[in-house]
Amino acid sequence: MRLHPVGPLLAPHMASQQCKIAGFDIPANTHAFVNVWAIGRDPTIWGKPLEFCPERFLDSNIDVHGQHFELLPFGSGRRSCPGMALGLGNVHLMLANLLHVFDWTIGNSPSFSIELGIIVALANPRIVKASLKVSKHLLEAQADDAIY
Known part of the structure; x- marks a missing residue:
């Protein structure tokens, strides 16, 4: 930050x-x-x-x-x-869920050069591939339980 x-x-x-x-x-x-x-x-x-x-x-x-x-x-x-309180309160939960559910592979080499504008963005964004490491039916069952 x-x-x-x-x-x-x-x-x-x-x-x-x-x-x-x-x-x-x-x-x-x-x-x-x-x-x-x-x-x-x-x-x-x-x-x-x-x-x-x-x-x-x-x-x-x-x-x-x-x-x-x-x-x-x-x-x-x-x-x-x-949105500061919402963002700070939820970033840990979202990151933990992403790390728990997916395996991550890096597709390109890291480059932290930036493009300045109204917002700051990476000039060459990191490309990653996410693959499920838990069974898909477990995620669907958990989503169904959350709806009810």
Whole structure:
């Protein structure tokens, strides 16, 4: 979420009155866009910013809920993502089900080059093949039970 945020720019904000931020005078009614893509790669904030190093968060109080401005994958304040709680609460369940039910084979070599736009996407998306590792009738029976 730090290196590859879905939206590189947060929803636009507007200064309701004149203010000063980090020594800059901001006139009233100025529109601002927060570049979370650049914040996630800033070497003054992150040591080795281009490396995937999840253990950097083990002894850190930084979280993704928008209170720490070093990491804002869902935005912050009134303009934060309304689906944040749903996404964070369900991602573990969905990933566990995918790993439990399917065997995965990688079809192409990994490349993490990105295309910047309104959203950030991989330039060469990973191609994988999923094959069932549990019996199909077990999945159908479980789906039938869930409906009733």
